[in-house]
Amino acid sequence: MAKKIEAQFKRVLMGRLTYGRDLLEELTEICQAQDVHLGRLEAIGAVQSARIGFYDQRNQKYSFVTVEQPLEIISLIGSISLKDGKPFVHAHIALADAAGKTYGGHLAPGTVVFAGEFVLVQFDGPALVRSQDEQTGLQLW
Numbered sequence: 518m519a520k521k522i523e524a525q526f527k528r529v530l531m532g533r534l535t536y537g538r539d540l541l542e543e544l545t546e547i548c549q550a551q552d553v554h555l556g557r558l559e560a561i562g563a564v565q566s567a568r569i570g571f572y573d574q575r576n577q578k579y580s581f582v583t584v585e586q587p588l589e590i591i592s593l594i595g596s597i598s599l600k601d602g603k604p605f606v607h608a609h610i611a612l613a614d615a616a617g618k619t620y621g622g623h624l625a626p627g628t629v630v631f632a633g634e635f636v637l638v639q640f641d642g643p644a645l646v647r648s649q650d651e652q653t654g655l656q657l658w
């Protein structure tokens with residue numbers, strides 16, 4: 518059975534991402550600076566290069582792909598919860614190249630912003646805390 522909490526809408530923050538910054542690092546910093554520990558994130562824009570992960574379910578390990586070229590952010594969606602007592606961003610991203618070919622996966626450190634717009638929705642509610650899950654090997658709620 519699914520684990521769940523009930524939360525209420527608190528506020529929305531919208532803004533522009535910084536040229537040359539690490540995308541995941543900047544989103545995490547925004548959440549930490551604004552004390553957002555429960556919420557959702559979305560973003561669009563473009564990156565100079567990307568690093569995305571894929572979780573190997575059998576070996577319970579992430580593998581990473583680096584795409585060293587400009588890409589459009591077709592969609593970034595993520596959640597904010599607590600890990601080790603601090604706001605933690607978990608985001609997935611879909612990207613496209615000049616030919617419209619798409620890349621996608623788990624957003625990893627190493628994705629460099631060209632330009633971007635984010636929408637951060639903060640909720641009020643009980644904490645969702647990540648901890649080690651034996652079955653999947655992941656840090657889950």
Ligand code: ZN
Nearest residue numbers: 607608609623
């Ligand atoms: Zn993920």
